[in-house]
Amino acid sequence: MSYEKVSQASNLIVGTKQTVRALKSGHVLEVFVAADADPRITESIIHTAKEMDIPITMVDSMKKLGKACGIDVGATTVAIIQ
Secondary structure: OHHHHHHHOOOEEEOHHHHHHHHHHOOEEEEEEEOOOOHHHHHHHHHHHHHOOOOEEEEOOHHHHHHHHOOOOOOOEEEEEO
């Protein structure tokens, strides 16, 4: 279900730096984080999303998350924006 939600979304931000930037600007509706990503990378995004009360959805695979976004590489984080 989570991958479907990502693949059907029209406004996506893919990647850690871009997701952090979007979170800080207040445009994020939901964040998706790959469980197999490096926790040192994802912990700041999870922390920021929790502070801002943004829903976080954990998915099992970076590769599948990237594929759901339409890219050929894995994605650590993806944000659905307004």
